[in-house]
Amino acid sequence: xxxxxxxxxxxxxxxxxxxxxxxxxxxxxxxxxxxxxxxxxxxxxxxxxxxxxxxxxxxxxxxxxxxxxxxxxxxxxxxxxxxxxxxxxxxxxxxx
Amino acid sequence: xxxxxxxxxxxxxxxxxxxxxxxxxxxxxxxxxxxxxxxxxxxxxxxxxxxxxxxxxxxxxxxxxxxxxxxxxxxxxxxxxxxxxxxxxxxxxxxxxxxxxxxxxxxxxxxxxxxxxxxxxxxxxxxxxxxxxxxxxxxxxxxxxxxxxxxxxxxxxxxxxxxxxxxxxxxxxxxxxxxxxxxxxxxxxxxxxxxxxxxxxxxxxxxxxxxxxxxxxxxxxxxxxxxxxxxxxxxxxxxxxxxxxxxxxxxxxxxxxxxxxxxxxxxxxxxxxxxxxxxxxxxxxxxxxxxxxxxxxxxxxxxxxxxxxxxxxxxxxxxxxxxxx
Numbered sequence: 001x002x003x004x005x006x007x008x009x010x011x012x013x014x015x016x017x018x019x020x021x022x023x024x025x026x027x028x029x030x031x032x033x034x035x036x037x038x039x040x041x042x043x044x045x046x047x048x049x050x051x052x053x054x055x056x057x058x059x060x061x062x063x064x065x066x067x068x069x070x071x072x073x074x075x076x077x078x079x080x081x082x083x084x085x086x087x088x089x090x091x092x093x094x095x096x
Numbered sequence: 097x098x099x100x101x102x103x104x105x106x107x108x109x110x111x112x113x114x115x116x117x118x119x120x121x122x123x124x125x126x127x128x129x130x131x132x133x134x135x136x137x138x139x140x141x142x143x144x145x146x147x148x149x150x151x152x153x154x155x156x157x158x159x160x161x162x163x164x165x166x167x168x169x170x171x172x173x174x175x176x177x178x179x180x181x182x183x184x185x186x187x188x189x190x191x192x193x194x195x196x197x198x199x200x201x202x203x204x205x206x207x208x209x210x211x212x213x214x215x216x217x218x219x220x221x222x223x224x225x226x227x228x229x230x231x232x233x234x235x236x237x238x239x240x241x242x243x244x245x246x247x248x249x250x251x252x253x254x255x256x257x258x259x260x261x262x263x264x265x266x267x268x269x270x271x272x273x274x275x276x277x278x279x280x281x282x283x284x285x286x287x288x289x290x291x292x293x294x295x296x297x298x299x300x301x302x303x304x305x306x307x308x309x310x311x312x313x314x315x316x317x318x319x320x321x322x323x324x325x326x327x328x329x330x331x332x333x334x335x336x337x338x339x340x341x342x343x344x345x346x347x348x349x350x351x352x353x354x355x356x357x358x359x360x361x362x363x364x365x366x367x368x369x370x371x372x373x374x375x376x377x378x379x380x381x382x383x384x385x386x387x388x389x390x391x392x393x394x395x396x397x398x399x400x401x402x403x404x405x406x407x408x409x410x411x412x413x414x415x416x417x418x419x420x421x
């Protein structure tokens with residue numbers, strides 16, 4: 001068993017858990033967090049794909065892709081959370 | 097089973113999966129976010145084991161630190177709006193209409209099938225397919241930097257990175273529009289320890305962030321990691337109320353949001369011409385140009401991430417309350 005196999009399986013498991021959470025969670029905040037878990041799972045698979053048996057150096061292109069993905073994900077999360085805050089405020093004013 | 101590092105890998109992998117399950121199944125939303133932050137930090141550790149320190153830094157700083165702060169801020173706002181702010185037992189504050197159990201089970205079943213498909217594809221994939229290693233190694237002398245990931249991000253695939261900065265810009269515009277006229281939850285009360293911590297931590301964070309930016313040319317680090325660490329300065333300043341966003345500062349903030357994208361695009365256009373395409377930096381100036389872009393982009397990222405955390409656009413305060421201008 002090599003690190004790429006162990007963490008590749010971890011990535012798939014995390015992606016699957018995130019997918020179930022995104023579809024089945026009853027709560028908006030939890031759904032956003034589940035999508036974030038999916039993105040981490042995908043990141044795991046890309047990093048595993050870039051890994052080479054040491055002393056060989058890993059492939060830098062997937063690494064750059066994952067860094068781009070992390071930044072895009074934080075932007076998407078910020079917008080989703082702003083929408084949640086707005087929606088919650090609107091619902092609270094409706095009830096009053 | 098004699099290799100201690102392999103046992104470490106197995107334990108870490110188990111902990112990561114267990115934390116992912118725990119963060120989605122725990123009832124309290126605050127616990128959910130804290131478990132997620134631990135999950136993110138352990139994932140970053142796993143990526144260090146996979147010799148991807150750049151990705152690990154980005155995940156720890158942006159994917160976990162900034163995302164965690166955003167989630168906590170949103171939770172605070174939701175609890176304020178729903179009137180459960182002071183209660184210890186504030187649980188799920190955003191209930192949606194209950195879904196029939198059958199649909200949930202069907203969804204979970206389909207998710208399981210997708211995951212199974214991914215597993216088969218992963219195990220069936222060739223062990224080490226030809227990557228871009230050789231191409232990148234061959235082109236590195238022309239990139240102007242020594243660190244391959246920075247070379248890929250700022251030179252070979254600079255167009256992706258430019259679009260990434262544009263995405264951040266779009267996000268901050270969207271957040272300002274969405275939150276327009278929204279009243280802000282009162283800031284949580286911070287103790288004196290917190291003020292002291294901020295005073296000690298702020299200079300250290302500035303040094304670490306600048307170092308990460310500078311060292312990116314030859315070692316793990318770079319604009320995004322440095323920018324996220326510097327964004328932490330903004331977060332601390334906002335949380336300790338050392339800096340309160342004023343409506344008059346909106347112009348400066350807007351300038352800072354656009355600065356990174358504008359400088360990046362301008363350099364790309366200016367180097368084009370004379371037989372070169374956009375982003376094909378002249379070799380003798382490559383390092384200077386990359387450092388210039390990284391410096392400006394870092395500043396932009398730091399301000400943008402701090403603004404995403406603050407959320408609402410600063411509006412004018414008057415005697416009667418807030419005015420949406």
